[in-house]
Amino acid sequence: xxxxxxxxLRWLGLFWAVSVVAFLxxxxxxxxxxxxxxxxxxxxxxxxxxxxxxxxWGLNRSLFVQYGHxxxxxxxxxxxxxxxTGLDVRTELFRRLPYSLLMACGGLLLGGLWAYVLGFxxxxxxxxxxxxxxxxxxxLASTFPSLISGVLLIYLLSNRWKLLSFYGEHKLPGILISSxxxxxYQSGHLTRIVIRHLEEVKxxxxxxxxxxRGFSLKTVLWKYGYHYTxxxxxxxxxxxxxxxxxxTSILEYTFAIxxxxxxxxxSISHRDYVxxxxxxxxxxxxxxxxxxxxxxxxxxxxxxxxxx
Amino acid sequence: MTxxxxxxxxxxxxxxxxxxxxxxxxxxxxxxxxxxxxxxxSAEHWLGTDHLGRDLLTLMxxxxxxxxxxxxxxxxxxxIIGVSLGLLAGYFDCWWSRGLVFMAEIVLTIPTFILAxxxxxxxxxxxxxxxxxxxxxxxxxxxxxISQLVKEVKERPYIELLHKTGISHRRIIFRHVWVNILxxxxxxxxxQVSNYVxxxxxxxxxxxxxxxxxxxxxxxxxxxxxxxxxxxWLVILPCLGIFCIALVFHILFDRSYQSLA
Numbered sequence: 087x088x089x090x091x092x093x094x095l096r097w098l099g100l101f102w103a104v105s106v107v108a109f110l111x112x113x114x115x116x117x118x119x120x121x122x123x124x125x126x127x128x129x130x131x132x133x134x135x136x137x138x139x140x141x142x143w144g145l146n147r148s149l150f151v152q153y154g155h156x157x158x159x160x161x162x163x164x165x166x167x168x169x170x171t172g173l174d175v176r177t178e179l180f181r182r183l184p185y186s187l188l189m190a191c192g193g194l195l196l197g198g199l200w201a202y203v204l205g206f207x208x209x210x211x212x213x214x215x216x217x218x219x220x221x222x223x224x225x226l227a228s229t230f231p232s233l234i235s236g237v238l239l240i241y242l243l244s245n246r247w248k249l250l251s252f253y254g255e256h257k258l259p260g261i262l263i264s265s266x267x268x269x270x271y272q273s274g275h276l277t278r279i280v281i282r283h284l285e286e287v288k289x290x291x292x293x294x295x296x297x298x299r300g301f302s303l304k305t306v307l308w309k310y311g312y313h314y315t316x317x318x319x320x321x322x323x324x325x326x327x328x329x330x331x332x333x334t335s336i337l338e339y340t341f342a343i344x345x346x347x348x349x350x351x352x353s354i355s356h357r358d359y360v361x362x363x364x365x366x367x368x369x370x371x372x373x374x375x376x377x378x379x380x381x382x383x384x385x386x387x388x389x390x391x392x393x394x
Numbered sequence: 395m396t397x398x399x400x401x402x403x404x405x406x407x408x409x410x411x412x413x414x415x416x417x418x419x420x421x422x423x424x425x426x427x428x429x430x431x432x433x434x435x436s437a438e439h440w441l442g443t444d445h446l447g448r449d450l451l452t453l454m455x456x457x458x459x460x461x462x463x464x465x466x467x468x469x470x471x472x473x474i475i476g477v478s479l480g481l482l483a484g485y486f487d488c489w490w491s492r493g494l495v496f497m498a499e500i501v502l503t504i505p506t507f508i509l510a511x512x513x514x515x516x517x518x519x520x521x522x523x524x525x526x527x528x529x530x531x532x533x534x535x536x537x538x539x540i541s542q543l544v545k546e547v548k549e550r551p552y553i554e555l556l557h558k559t560g561i562s563h564r565r566i567i568f569r570h571v572w573v574n575i576l577x578x579x580x581x582x583x584x585x586q587v588s589n590y591v592x593x594x595x596x597x598x599x600x601x602x603x604x605x606x607x608x609x610x611x612x613x614x615x616x617x618x619x620x621x622x623x624x625x626x627w628l629v630i631l632p633c634l635g636i637f638c639i640a641l642v643f644h645i646l647f648d649r650s651y652q653s654l655a
Binding site (some may be wrong): 096099100103104107111112114115116225228229230231232233234237238241245246325335336339347350351354355362365366369370373 | 515623
């Protein structure tokens, strides 16, 4: 079997396995969504009422039948309706997705760019100013909670200085600040990767030879260290795409951004099985998409490096 | 491992602060006093009181104990599940070991924080349950990383020679393979610990399934965020607690940070 075939089969297996986890996990929760639903509409929680709602939602059937029914419809594009709001889950998730994607992708790309620049500057001068900045940055990003940075920025920018409004109709300020925060926290870890890779390039004999011939370290590292460092940076960014989807949930919550994670948090508190299932499936689709894009970029970088 | 003077001072002060919190006097974190709300630090309340008149030192002490309990639970779960399964999956190359790695990849695909959010809503958010979930999520990393490493170690000529001399698998794993992978395990552990602390603070900040009367630092931050300027110590203290614990583990265990230094 070709490599492509193996990768396809592996991802197909992952999709199926996550669909089982996504289906079973919410059903293990101690509270029952039917009870929440009846309480929300101030209806008595009687066996008759429970039976009516269960029939309406299909929860009276066996788990096996429920799973087959949900997966079959999911593949056809019908992700079901949220129990509490009655909203179409696919439409609602896709309506909210741009907010989360803008925060996550914007933050991660900005973080990657900042990590490269900071790492590059830090390597140019041993124990220099940028090296110290990168160390303090890495330390803060690994030890200072993002939720506090978020709260602090809200108070400073919104309450104290009245520069931005985060809880109004426009969500752009919140998305922008969240992206910057994600960039800050992501670049802390990524800067270390960049520095480690550039240091390895710097130690190569041919780099030192070029320097003795009068080429500046900046020029040599920029030209010959780029592919190797970018390869390491992109490989390190790949698992971060999973973190970013989860990581946005705290910032969506803090800045009241109507992203997919905020929708999930609401739905977990109401035990809305359909939304949780849809969200988890969307997450694996997101990871699949990111793997395809990043793997493609890595192959292209390898080819470019070989051509040098 | 050599630390600079500044790092030694930072670690020393952080450890001192944590020890002070652990051994500080305190009563019940639920004891409210509406006649003594938002008091500044005094002889009676060393760190002041919150908006419900609760003694902040008591709350900080309980928050510290709960965070350390979570760390213990997460570390034990992650290491036991991750290391043992990673060793087995790497050493025995067969259908079930490949299945184990596949399951680890499933765990890696689902974002840790989301998995923790869902499962702690299921189990109830306590330090032990949160630690279990965070440790379980990190076990995916251990399994994938350790199984790869064990496969490499297994192919070394002296391990093959040990096989031929009839030494049992158990002896080879625990006497020879284990020694080679231990430094990598410790580095991974160091990388994980500060993440556990920050993730737990995030979980208690969002507060799904949590008991809001319990003194978790994340819960305190959520409750006190409105007093950031009127009573800043309410926010600064839990922040300092999270920062100190994360800092100690980050500087002492995270090898990638040390290599940067």
